[in-house]
Amino acid sequence: MSVDFPRGWEITRATEAEYHHNKCSFNTAGMICDCNVLMRHPEMLDKCRFYGAGGEVLSESYDGTPASTEGYDALWLWFGLSRSAFCVLPRVMMHDMPDHWQERFAALMREWDEAWVSQPDIGARVQITQHGQLVKAPSWLLDYRHPDRLALASMRLRKGAGE
């Protein structure tokens, strides 16, 4: 892909539904276009530039090799349709992941810190909700020093398993 998802949506919406293929996901499911409207768009075909909102070139390769966006695409897809602006991971669960996973995560976070060296002095607080209502954070979620093994193990079971 050589446009980011916001740009893909701009291109999708800029063309009336009747001009999309009748089997295009935009027409059938309200999803981002997968017909020629987007697939044959000049920005989409330009494999050396990566376009963002308004057609702005976000990155460009000057040696003719395609600008890689596999990582961008994978991360975007991981967030899925959630519209989440943050990724929040409980520390107690992270420390319950395999040691190699923790090592890789720590390396990524060091890389993150090195990339964003001048962050504004703002913070964030996590609020716990259940069925959309604010609730007190359960102790098993906060107490990373004394992991509640039973609570952690129960989250590794597939829903419905063993019932």
Ligand SMILES: [Zn+2]
């Ligand atoms: Zn389409």
